[in-house]
Amino acid sequence: MSPHDIEEGAGAAGPLVSLFLELVRIPSPSGFEREVMDFLTNRLRGLGLEVGESAPLEDHPGSAGNLYCRLPATSSGFPIMLSAHADTVASEEGALPHPVLEGGFIRSGSRAVLGADDKAAVAPIIHVVERIVHEQIPHAGIELLITVGEEGGLRGAKAASMEGMAAACGFCFDSTGPLGGMVVKSPSQKTVRAAFAGTSAHAGVAPEEGRSAVAAAARAVAEMRLGRIDGETTANIGIIRGGEAVNVVPDRCVIAGEARSHDREKLENQVSAMLDAITFAATVEGVDVETQVVDEFHGFDLSEGNLPYDLARRALERLGIEPRPVTTGGGSDVNVFILKGLPCLNLSVGMEKVHTPDEYISVEALRRMEDLLLALVEEARG
Ligand SMILES: [Zn+2]
Known part of the structure; x- marks a missing residue:
C-alpha cells in the first residue's frame, strides 16, 4: 500500500482514524x-481550551511534561x-x-512499534473532546491528563x-484486549534491594582475611521463599550482581x-521475611548490609x-x-x-500484541472507543 492509499483509506475511515x-x-x-505533546496541545488550543503542562522528567529536560486540560462543566453530575x-x-x-x-486493521508497516499503546486511547480522547466542543454535547466536567514516561516506570x-x-x-485507557475489559483488582508491590559489603582478599593467598559479599548474597537468596507464595502473593529476586575476578x-x-x-498484610509479611533472610545471611557471613524497600x-x-466501576x-x-472485570x-x-x-x-x-512490531488495532475498536468515551460522559452526567 502506498502512502497515498493510506491517506485515501484514512479519509474514508473518518477523522478519528x-x-x-x-x-x-x-x-x-x-x-x-x-513533538507529540506539541501536536496535542495545538489541537486542544485550537478548540479554545486552556492547556497546561508540568515540568519534564528530570533526565529529559528537553522533552515534555504531562498535559492537563479542563473542560468546565455544562451540566450537573460527576x-x-x-x-x-x-x-x-x-x-x-x-x-x-x-x-x-x-482490511479494517492498522498495523505498523515497518520494524517500528505502532504505538497503539497508548495512542489508540489518546486519539479517541482528543477526537471526543473535539466533538463535545463542536457539537456542544453537555457534560459534568472533563479533565484530561495525558502522561509522559509511562513505559519508563x-x-x-x-x-x-x-x-x-x-x-x-x-x-x-491502557489495557490490552477487546473493549469491555475493566481492571478492577491489582496487587500492591514493593521492591527490595540489599547491598552487601564484605572484605576483599586474595582468594589463593589469604582467603581467611576476606569476607565474601557474594556468599552472603547467595545465602540470603537461598534462605528466601520465592515464586508463588500463595494465591495472592508472589516474590522474586531478579538481580544479583557482584564480584570482579575469580581470584578475589x-x-x-x-x-x-x-x-x-493482593493482601497488604501478606505483602508486609513477605517483605519482612525477605529482609530477615538478608540480615541473617549477612550476620552468618560476617559482612555489612544496607537494605532498601520501595513502595x-x-x-x-x-x-x-x-463510582468509576459503576459508571x-x-x-x-x-x-x-459485556463488562469483563479483570485482575492484573x-x-x-x-x-x-x-x-x-x-x-x-x-x-x-x-490494542493487541503491544510492545512488539506486530502491534495492531482495528478501526472498529477505535470507533468503539469513541462510543465508550461518549457513553461515559453521558453516564457521568446527573
Ligand atoms: Zn500502555
Whole structure:
C-alpha cells in the first residue's frame, strides 16, 4: 500500500482514524514526547481550551511534561478525568512508524512499534473532546491528563500533581484486549534491594582475611521463599550482581527483587521475611548490609459499588458490550493515581500484541472507543 492509499483509506475511515494515523507517525518513545505533546496541545488550543503542562522528567529536560486540560462543566453530575499516556516503547534503532490501514486493521508497516499503546486511547480522547466542543454535547466536567514516561516506570504519573483536580473519579485507557475489559483488582508491590559489603582478599593467598559479599548474597537468596507464595502473593529476586575476578574474595554484591500481593498484610509479611533472610545471611557471613524497600504501588479493589466501576459498567452495557472485570498483576498509571487519592479504573482499548512490531488495532475498536468515551460522559452526567 502506498502512502497515498493510506491517506485515501484514512479519509474514508473518518477523522478519528486520520487523527490516530497522524499521532502514530510522530515517534514518541518515553523521554522524547515533545513533538507529540506539541501536536496535542495545538489541537486542544485550537478548540479554545486552556492547556497546561508540568515540568519534564528530570533526565529529559528537553522533552515534555504531562498535559492537563479542563473542560468546565455544562451540566450537573460527576466530573471525570480521562487519561492515557502519550509515550510509547522505543522501537528498533532508526525504525519509524509507517502505519498501514488494510482490511479494517492498522498495523505498523515497518520494524517500528505502532504505538497503539497508548495512542489508540489518546486519539479517541482528543477526537471526543473535539466533538463535545463542536457539537456542544453537555457534560459534568472533563479533565484530561495525558502522561509522559509511562513505559519508563509510570514516571509521568508519579510526577503528576492531582491537586486542584475536580474529578470525582478517573478513567485510564491502557489495557490490552477487546473493549469491555475493566481492571478492577491489582496487587500492591514493593521492591527490595540489599547491598552487601564484605572484605576483599586474595582468594589463593589469604582467603581467611576476606569476607565474601557474594556468599552472603547467595545465602540470603537461598534462605528466601520465592515464586508463588500463595494465591495472592508472589516474590522474586531478579538481580544479583557482584564480584570482579575469580581470584578475589568479593567485597561487594547487590541483590534486588520484588514482592506483590493482593493482601497488604501478606505483602508486609513477605517483605519482612525477605529482609530477615538478608540480615541473617549477612550476620552468618560476617559482612555489612544496607537494605532498601520501595513502595512501588498500592493495590486496589474497585468493584461493584465504586463510582468509576459503576459508571463504566453502565456505559459498556449501554453499548451492548459485556463488562469483563479483570485482575492484573502489573502496574499502570492507575495504580499511581489511586495512591494519590483519585479512584480510577483502567479500561481495555482493543490494542493487541503491544510492545512488539506486530502491534495492531482495528478501526472498529477505535470507533468503539469513541462510543465508550461518549457513553461515559453521558453516564457521568446527573
Ligand atoms: Zn500502555
